[in-house]
Amino acid sequence: MPVIKTNNNRVVADDPEPDDTHVQVLWLGPTQDGRHFKQFLGPLLPIEDYDDAVAWAANIADAMVHPLYVLPMTGVEALRTEQAQQAVATLTDQQRGELRRQMVATLAQIMRDCDDRAVRADAYELLQQMKVVRP
DSSP states (O other), X not given: OOXXXXXXXXXXXXOOOTTEEEEXXXXXXXXXXXXXXXXXXXXXXXXXXXXXXXXXXXXXXXXXXXXXXXXXXXXXXXXXXXXXXXXXXXXXXXXXXHHHHHHHHHHXXXXXXXXXHHHHHHHHHHHHHTTSSOO
């Protein structure tokens, strides 16, 4: 976990793991109740932009009071973020339907083409949860 020291602050950047798909910059702001810091989140970016996220955090770190954190995350973790939930909530019925069709097609392709038995089992379980296939 590299720590990048700037003139007046620091950036803590977790190293990405092989299964990480996204990255986000987090920093803390002033407390609202005197005990808990307010949390601020940068944009949710694809993991390919990890170096750009670290550079951006280092560039703005001196303007912040508290350290900044660069957090790589898996797809599941990214879907649990408030930004992802808000994005899905704003989809129209047609867009949600298209997203579902794409997910089913991708999971079916994984079941057909993937050599890893555990990955195929996960894809099958997701299709069951989506009620596309029955056990």
